[in-house]
Amino acid sequence: MxxxxxxxxxxxxxxxxxxxxxxxxxxxxxxxxxxxxxxxxxxxxxxxxxxxxxxxxxxxxxxxxxxxxxTSLLQYEIDVPLTELSAKIGKAHAQRAYELCAASIGALEEISHKLDGSLFRHKESLLLASYKKDVTWLEAECKARRAMGLEVEWWDAAAVKKHMGFEKPGAIWSATAAQTDAxxxxxxxxxxxxxxxxxxxxxxxxxxxxxxxxxxxxxxxxxxxxxxxxxxxxxxxxxxxxxxxHVVQLYSTYAVAGEHAESGPAWYHDCLIWETKTPYLYMRTTTDNRVIVGGRDEAYYNPHRRDKLIKTKTRQLQRDVHARFPHLDFQPEFAWAGTFGNTQDxxxxxxxxxxxxxxxxxxxxxxxxxxxxxxxxxxxxxxxxxxxxxxxxxxxxxxxxx
CATH class of the missing domain: 3.50.50.60 (FAD/NAD(P)-binding domain)
Incomplete structure (x- = not known):
């Protein structure tokens, strides 16, 4: 394939x-x-x-x-939120799945330092409510994560505006995240x-x-x-x-890396950013002060169809960055497409x-x-x-x- x-x-x-x-x-x-x-x-x-x-x-x-x-984001968050996953597979298994993902970040840090310490960078993560209708379940998600011992805090619209500079109705700030170069x-x-x-x-x-x-x-x-x-x-x-x-549904996903900037950080704490909407948008920075933005997923049909969309998706992802950070001179330099899959849970x-x-x-x-x-x-x-x-x-x- x-x-x-x-x-x-x-x-x-x-x-x-x-x-x-x-x-x-x-x-x-x-x-x-x-x-x-x-x-x-x-x-x-x-x-x-x-x-x-x-x-x-x-x-x-x-x-x-x-x-x-x-794009090498390391997060404990699963594509299915903790509250939803608990309803699907039971609270104990759902919490354990989240705990294992969080523990894996620590394990990957230990492995990376044994090999090459430059391959791992601690980050914080921000999950944004894309729409007002997302606030209720996202607040419940924040409470559920905090109850199981994850280090999170709730940001209301004012906090998002204060820290990030753009308008969103709410967000979960997570202390446990990282990035690598897979x-x-x-x-x-x-x-x-x-x-x-x-x-x-x-x-x-x-x-x-x-x-x-x-x-x-x-x-x-x-x-x-x-x-x-x-x-x-x-x-x-x-x-x-x-x-x-049939165990997985395949999708095509797209990513763009901008030109390197003269200085950073690009935004608050250079955190990992992603959103609740489907398909979700995500952003991170690199060690040479580039912004990487990804998302705009499509159902996977074949490589030819996927690849034909790279130019269109690049323009859309560039607009996504400018909509949130108009002060950034985000100019796409490298763009690519990949294949990933989702399972039922x-x-x-x-x-x-x-x-x-x-x-x-x-x-x-x-x-x-x-x-x-x-x-x-x-x-x-x-x-x-x-x-x-x-x-x-x-x-x-x-x-x-x-």
Whole structure:
């Protein structure tokens, strides 16, 4: 699947930080991770740190799927609000899902500092009520988050105007957020696991998987076979080729990076900004004083239709920035499109799938896919070691049954 196009900022800035070989020979390994993007990289990192040998393979050059197109916001907020999620899956599971996302931000900070401290930046986050009708449920959402221990405060219209300079009827200010560079972090993770004895192969498509009682054989397009006791599928939105069940609705999303400014900050605390409307708009800044704006999502039909809209979406996103911050000279420099997906409850799918033995899925579906990917890495690593994980049921493929 063609997952991204255009000129993603991180890819332009960083090019190909590292080069990995194609698989040229048959190999045997305890665990094979299919997918060398951020989800696969975090999973492999967890496995290696647990003392497990693994091999990572990817059909394309590592990181050039959805990962390079990520705008790399790290938030605990799930696409489905806490109050709504509680009604869908129960209060305890909903709160736990939010807690795990918040904890993942801390875990990603720890990982980033072990690799390269520049890859992680603490931020605060502002969720704006797009319309007056959103204020009632957003205030309830703020109370629900505060009640479970998250550090939030309610801003009324006057507070939004005072701090941000534009008119909105209300907002939730959250102290727990961050940003990274998913593309660079992915490569740093791969280099780390290679230094610990793991292997990473890209441009090595897996064309077939043959299961046996003791494991599986992965047949690659080039001919070599990987014999593995366990498989982790971390191919993101391309995973649908492995799953007969319809588990995710795909969308096209758009992002624009403006020219770098002479100075910052662009707005109050350079916080992450997003809105309640659907599809929502979001904005963040970069270390070189650029503004990145994203959103304007469309239902995914095909890459050609998605890509034809990049110019139109760029103009619309530029207007979105100017509507909120008319003082900013926001001039688009790089624009790109990506593919993402939503699930029925906004949660990812993590763990085993009954029709595929010896196989575990680490699928960070949703708007905060990087934090979901970290949660998936921890759960999958535990399951591969034969341990029960107390949170696995929240994200299982069977969670809608019964």
């Amino acid at each position: 063609d997952l991204s196009s255009g000129l993603p900022l991180s890819l332009i800035q960083n090019g190909l930080p590292h080069v990995y070989p194609k698989l040229r020979r048959d190999i045997r390994t305890p665990v094979t991770v299919i997918g060398a993007g951020i989800s696969g990289a975090l999973t492999a990192y967890a496995l290696v740190n647990a003392g497990l040998e693994c091999v990572v393979v990817d059909a394309r050059t590592a990181g050039l799927g959805s990962t390079c197109a990520s 593309y660079l972090l992915t490569h740093s993770l791969h280099r780390h696991i290679i230094s610990k004895g793991a292997q990473v192969y890209d441009r090595t498509p897996v064309k077939d998987i043959r299961f046996s009682k003791t494991g599986a054989e992965l047949l690659t397009a080039g001919g070599p076979v990987i014999r593995s006791r366990n498989i982790v599928i971390a191919t993101g939105y391309e995973t649908l080729q492995y799953l007969p069940a 906004g949660l990812p799918y993590i763990g085993g799938y009954r029709k595929m033995p010896h196989t575990f899925f680490a699928l960070g579906f949703g708007g905060n896919g990087i934090t979901f990917s970290q949660t998936a890495a921890e759960i999958v690593c535990s399951l591969i070691q034969g341990k029960k994980h107390p949170d696995a049921g929240i994200f299982s493929f069977d969670r809608f049954k019964g």
